[in-house]
Amino acid sequence: xxxxxxxxxxxxxxxxxxxxxxxxxxxxxxxxxxxxxxxxxxxxxxxxxxxxxxxxxxxxxxxxxxxxxxxxxxxxxxxxxxxxxxxxxxxxxxxxxxxxxxxxxxxxxxxxxxxxxxxxxxxxxxxxxxxxxxxxxxxxxxxxxxxxxxxxxxxxxxxxxxxxxxxxxxxxxxxxxxxxxxxxxxxxxxxxxxxxxxxxxxxxxxxxxxxxxxxxxxxxxxxxxxxxxxxxxxxxxxxxxxxxxxxxxxxxxxxxxxxxxxxxxxxxxxxxxxxxxxxxxxxxxxxxxxxxxxxxxxxxxxxxxxxxxxxxxxxxxxxxxxxxxxxxxxxxxxxxx
Amino acid sequence: xxxxxxxxxxxxxxxxxxxxxxxxxxxxxxxxxxxxxxxxxxxxxxxxxxxxxxxxxxxxxxxxxxxxxxxxxxxxxxxxxxxxxxxxxxxxxxxxxxxxxxxxxxxxxxxxxxxxxxxxxxxxxxxxxxxxxxxxxxxxxxxxxxxxxxxxxxxxxxxxxxxxxxxxxxxxxxxxxxxxxxxxxxxxxxxxxxxxxxxxxxxxxxxxxxxxxxxxxxxxxxxxxxxxxxxxxxxxxxxxxxxxxxxxxxxxxxxxxxxxxxxxxxxxxxxxxxxxxxxxxxxxxxxxxxxxxxxxxxxxxxxxxxxxxxxxxxxxxxxxxxxxxxxxxxxxxxxxxxxxxxxxxxxxxxxxxxxxxxxxxxxxxxxxxxxxxxxxxxxxxxxxxxxxxxxxxxxxxxxxxxxxxxxxxxxxxxxxxxxxxxxxxxxxxxxxxxxxxxxxxxxxxxxxxxxxxxxxxxxxxxxxxxxxxxxxxxxxxxxxxxxxxxxxxxxxxxxxx
Ligand SMILES: Nc1ncnc2c1ncn2[C@@H]1O[C@H](COP(=O)(O)OP(=O)(O)OP(=O)(O)O)[C@@H](O)[C@H]1O
Ligand SMILES: [Mg+2]
Numbered sequence: 001x002x003x004x005x006x007x008x009x010x011x012x013x014x015x016x017x018x019x020x021x022x023x024x025x026x027x028x029x030x031x032x033x034x035x036x037x038x039x040x041x042x043x044x045x046x047x048x049x050x051x052x053x054x055x056x057x058x059x060x061x062x063x064x065x066x067x068x069x070x071x072x073x074x075x076x077x078x079x080x081x082x083x084x085x086x087x088x089x090x091x092x093x094x095x096x097x098x099x100x101x102x103x104x105x106x107x108x109x110x111x112x113x114x115x116x117x118x119x120x121x122x123x124x125x126x127x128x129x130x131x132x133x134x135x136x137x138x139x140x141x142x143x144x145x146x147x148x149x150x151x152x153x154x155x156x157x158x159x160x161x162x163x164x165x166x167x168x169x170x171x172x173x174x175x176x177x178x179x180x181x182x183x184x185x186x187x188x189x190x191x192x193x194x195x196x197x198x199x200x201x202x203x204x205x206x207x208x209x210x211x212x213x214x215x216x217x218x219x220x221x222x223x224x225x226x227x228x229x230x231x232x233x234x235x236x237x238x239x240x241x242x243x244x245x246x247x248x249x250x251x252x253x254x255x256x257x258x259x260x261x262x263x264x265x266x267x268x269x270x271x272x273x274x275x276x277x278x279x280x281x282x283x284x285x286x287x288x289x290x291x292x293x294x295x296x297x298x299x300x301x302x303x304x305x306x307x308x309x310x311x312x313x314x315x316x317x318x319x320x321x322x323x324x325x326x327x328x329x330x331x332x333x334x335x336x337x
Numbered sequence: 338x339x340x341x342x343x344x345x346x347x348x349x350x351x352x353x354x355x356x357x358x359x360x361x362x363x364x365x366x367x368x369x370x371x372x373x374x375x376x377x378x379x380x381x382x383x384x385x386x387x388x389x390x391x392x393x394x395x396x397x398x399x400x401x402x403x404x405x406x407x408x409x410x411x412x413x414x415x416x417x418x419x420x421x422x423x424x425x426x427x428x429x430x431x432x433x434x435x436x437x438x439x440x441x442x443x444x445x446x447x448x449x450x451x452x453x454x455x456x457x458x459x460x461x462x463x464x465x466x467x468x469x470x471x472x473x474x475x476x477x478x479x480x481x482x483x484x485x486x487x488x489x490x491x492x493x494x495x496x497x498x499x500x501x502x503x504x505x506x507x508x509x510x511x512x513x514x515x516x517x518x519x520x521x522x523x524x525x526x527x528x529x530x531x532x533x534x535x536x537x538x539x540x541x542x543x544x545x546x547x548x549x550x551x552x553x554x555x556x557x558x559x560x561x562x563x564x565x566x567x568x569x570x571x572x573x574x575x576x577x578x579x580x581x582x583x584x585x586x587x588x589x590x591x592x593x594x595x596x597x598x599x600x601x602x603x604x605x606x607x608x609x610x611x612x613x614x615x616x617x618x619x620x621x622x623x624x625x626x627x628x629x630x631x632x633x634x635x636x637x638x639x640x641x642x643x644x645x646x647x648x649x650x651x652x653x654x655x656x657x658x659x660x661x662x663x664x665x666x667x668x669x670x671x672x673x674x675x676x677x678x679x680x681x682x683x684x685x686x687x688x689x690x691x692x693x694x695x696x697x698x699x700x701x702x703x704x705x706x707x708x709x710x711x712x713x714x715x716x717x718x719x720x721x722x723x724x725x726x727x728x729x730x731x732x733x734x735x736x737x738x739x740x741x742x743x744x745x746x747x748x749x750x751x752x753x754x755x756x757x758x759x760x761x762x763x764x765x766x767x768x769x770x771x772x773x774x775x776x777x778x779x780x781x782x783x784x785x786x787x788x789x790x791x792x793x794x795x796x797x798x799x800x801x802x803x804x805x806x807x808x809x810x811x812x813x814x815x816x817x818x819x820x821x822x823x824x825x826x827x828x829x830x831x832x833x834x
Contacts, residue, residue: 199705200704200705201700201703201704201705202696202697202700202703202705205689205693205696205705206693206696208682208684208685208689209682209685209689209693212682212683212684212685213678213679213681213682213683215678215679216673216678216679216680216681216682217682217693218661219641219671219673219679219680220693220694220747221662221665221694221695221751222693223662279682279683279684279685280684
């Protein structure tokens with residue numbers, strides 16, 4: 001990679017390995033996160049009873065999946081300079097839809113699952129369409145969904161859980177494969193898919209281009225509107241998947257579930273170094289962000305911190321993490337760009 | 338002249354970026370009342386020197402001083418307070434705000450009741466009048482073209498009544514008449530004792546505006562000399578580090594082939610019944626003054642704007658106006674006039690910025706092929722001599738002229754049959770200009786159609802096979818082959834109806 005030297009600049013031969021100030025910062029951030037996670041592990045294994053037990057580690061994996069499954073798609077949404085805040089309600093709505101369809105509406109199970117996925121996809125695509133076609137800011141479009149879906153889910157269930165009849169598929173989703181929780185496996189597979197899509201497909205690179213400069217991307221022939229619709233359709237679809245996992249775990253459709261999930265997902269992405277301004281971000285960073293948030297949440301529970309106060313601690317830690325991230329990139333920026 | 342006259346100074350200044358040394362052991366000083374030109378190829382380090390003096394960047398070693406005060410640790414605001422006003426190469430206005438608001442960005446006049454809008458408007462009018470420009474101060478900046486925005490930017494700097502005024506390629510988007518205005522403003526300001534640093538790639542303009550010139554090459558200062566005493570040939574040789582190649586004899590070959598793209602009676606905001614024919618195998622120039630509809634013509638042709646009336650035909654077939662995506666698929670390509678806003682994706686690498694116009698070409702069964710991307714990008718980086726540390730370097734860190742070449746490379750990658758170039762040589766140095774002309778000629782010889790819009794009528798007259806002159810949104814004249822003469826083109830462009 002570093003064999004070319006700039007044409008005609010004798011002074012330019014030195015130090016060609018560095019470069020990519022953005023990448024350097026990203027790398028620094030990732031190293032910092034790994035460090036932070038290691039520190040958390042050390043501290044928690046010393047202070048929190050049972051933190052290192054296999055059961056608890058598997059529980060962490062399972063919890064990570066609640067955030068992770070949607071976080072990959074959210075990373076691309078944020079890289080494109082957009083935001084989707086409808087996640088929590090979308091997940092809850094999807095779980096309700098599954099319970100209602102299989103129970104009250106007597107839809108065959110496989111069809112119900114398909115219905116959930118398709119509806120999730122279409123709802124997301126709808127929000128994306130509002131953004132792409134009429135320029136409604138994605139915050140507003142998904143704020144509408146956020147409110148409407150939560151309301152709808154609660155309305156359809158009168159605010160009560162709707163029981164789901166157990167079956168093999170749901171048991172599988174709620175259980176484990178070879179000892180690993182199924183949701184964690186789903187998360188891992190999706191991670192691989194998104195890693196590939198983001199870096200190795202025209203679609204993925206176009207997302208970065210749109211986030212970096214939408215007008216330039218459009219003039220270069222990228223279908224900006226199409227990309228925006230697909231982005232939100234993807235988060236919608238994955239929120240629905242998350243909803244299925246949730247329903248399987250709870251054994252019911254639950255209109256009041258997943259409150260504030262969007263907050264955790266966005267926090268994980270941002271902690272991972274993805275810029276809310278768009279154009280810049282990494283899935284590896286998000287993966288670490290998800291791990292960071294999940295471990296903190298788990299530790300706070302084990303330490304018996306008051307449930308309300310847990311939110312305070314998480315809020316402070318999240319802002320602190322992003323602050324360090326920003327300071328790092330400023331310092332690095334001042335030095336190298 | 339005594340040393341107390343020195344307004345700004347750099348002593349043994351060195352500045353490195355990853356992979357490049359942008360300034361290396363530079364000594365530089367500018368005095369009151371002096372207009373100093375900075376000359377050098379793209380990427381020579383001119384903008385970097387300017388950023389150091391305006392506090393936007395800091396030296397790795399050495400010292401920068403303004404009025405005797407070291408700039409170490411100072412930010413742009415502190416340096417501005419010392420009396421430095423800078424017009425950067427890339428515009429820095431807020432498009433959604435009015436001209437008046439932009440002129441006093443962050444320093445809006447206040448009254449006890451908050452913003453004093455009346456005074457702001459009055460001051461704004463005065464500031465525009467001072468540089469002799471007639472632009473309505475209540476318009477939003479976004480509604481002005483590139484040239485209008487540039488003039489607002491200059492007015493803003495002058496309105497700060499600076500002791501050091503820095504202008505980084507202030508005229509690159511301007512036509513002759515506005516260039517004249519800028520030169521007059523600069524001369525007036527300098528007579529009042531202000532020191533001016535002026536970057537431009539246009540020698541004729543440097544001769545009119547500057548007293549002395551500093552030539553920069555590869556981050557080093559080659560020489561500082563009085564402009565009048567040196568010949569253009571000497572200066573260019575200093576910039577390049579070698580004698581410039583003789584300009585190849587002009588061969589104009591207007592094409593006789595049927596038009597590949599043609600428009601009849603286009604009407605829009607700025608167009609008023611425009612007819613134009615674009616033929617394969619030739620370079621078609623579009624000449625005209627500011628506001629004559631050059632950019633609008635390109636945008637309508639490529640389908641970015643939908644004209645209110647008129648017809649566009651591609652290879653003889655009528656096309657739906659405004660069908661941009663379809664036009665690109667059919668082999669059109671356009672480079673926009675505002676490189677920063679519409680051209681580059683700053684955080685992405687040069688390589689990806691180039692191949693983005695056709696990712697299919699560097700994919701295998703839908704999967705991007707890293708090797709193919711690198712290969713395609715390398716080939717074009719070499720072909721256009723783009724100066725970048727590595728193919729993957731973020732394009733936002735390249736010097737202006739090199740960014741421009743990468744944007745052109747994008748359409749070479751896509752293999753466009755019809756290339757519409759809006760001010761492709763804006764901010765490009767003499768050597769690079771020649772390379773770009775060479776590429777245009779090569780494309781035309783390959784049987785492609787090249788449409789070349791430029792405010793520099795000299796270059797249109799030099800390289801085009803045919804020139805269409807626009808005035809008030811219509812094509813008022815067409816010159817081809819030996820009819821093309823600079824004086825004629827100019828006369829036609831500025832004639833009154
Ligand atoms: N932020 C940055 N990060 C990395 N490299 C940079 C950065 N800014 C400038 N450079 C590099 O420093 C060198 C000098 O750039 P500079 O912008 O000063 O050139 P210039 O003389 O102004 O050229 P032009 O005529 O094209 O505007 C170039 O090689 C450029 O790529
Ligand atoms: Mg420059």
